[in-house]
Amino acid sequence: MGSERPKRLEGERALMQGRGADPVHEHTVPSSAIGPIVSSAHLASGGSPGLSEVEFGLILAGHAFERWMVRCMAAAGVPDLSPVEVLIMHTVRHRDRPKKLADVCLVLGIEDTHVVNYAIKKLTAAGLVTSKRVGKEKVVAATREGAAACLRYHEIRERLLIRPVKSTGLPDPMLSELGALLRALSGHYDQAARSATTL
Numbered sequence: 110m111g112s113e114r115p116k117r118l119e120g121e122r123a124l125m126q127g128r129g130a131d132p133v134h135e136h137t138v139p140s141s142a143i144g145p146i147v148s149s150a151h152l153a154s155g156g157s158p159g160l161s162e163v164e165f166g167l168i169l170a171g172h173a174f175e176r177w178m179v180r181c182m183a184a185a186g187v188p189d190l191s192p193v194e195v196l197i198m199h200t201v202r203h204r205d206r207p208k209k210l211a212d213v214c215l216v217l218g219i220e221d222t223h224v225v226n227y228a229i230k231k232l233t234a235a236g237l238v239t240s241k242r243v244g245k246e247k248v249v250a251a252t253r254e255g256a257a258a259c260l261r262y263h264e265i266r267e268r269l270l271i272r273p274v275k276s277t278g279l280p281d282p283m284l285s286e287l288g289a290l291l292r293a294l295s296g297h298y299d300q301a302a303r304s305a306t307t308l
């Protein structure tokens with residue numbers, strides 16, 4: 110028993126000096142073995158694990174952005190709008206110019222015009238937009254109430270979102286580059302979708 114104690118003390122000294130296995134960390138997985146942070150490992154095992162990480166980021170960011178839009182517009186005094194309806198409201202308000210239905214679909218990348226039509230009917234019923242026919246085209250414009258709601262949304266966004274994002278130290282040029290990259294990626298996904306339709 111006396112000989113066991115010196116061995117144990119020697120072992121403890123070795124651990125303290127880094128000469129033995131650390132029982133706390135011996136089962137820790139090295140960071141290189143964790144792999145990319147993705148939602149679908151079977152897809153990340155292909156030629157671009159990095160793109161799978163971007164996709165997972167898009168999934169989380171997309172859902173978070175939708176939640177934010179709905180709650181911010183509710184805080185601005187307009188509850189019960191869907192994310193698409195909030196997007197359409199801001200697009201119609203953009204630069205205070207009336208928008209053609211086709212242009213709203215094009216800007217937001219929405220293929221199904223029925224989705225936009227339904228949203229415009231709901232926004233019209235809420236008094237936020239007004240629509241009329243100009244020739245064969247349906248043209249939509251924000252009402253005074255709609256413009257005021259967008260202004261309140263802007264003020265809440267500045268206070269609750271912009272300030273915290275700025276405090277992270279992310280510079281605007283970097284955010285602009287990220288936006289450009291996402292737009293470019295959207296083109297690749299659109300082209301891949303067209304190609305997939307022909308298979």
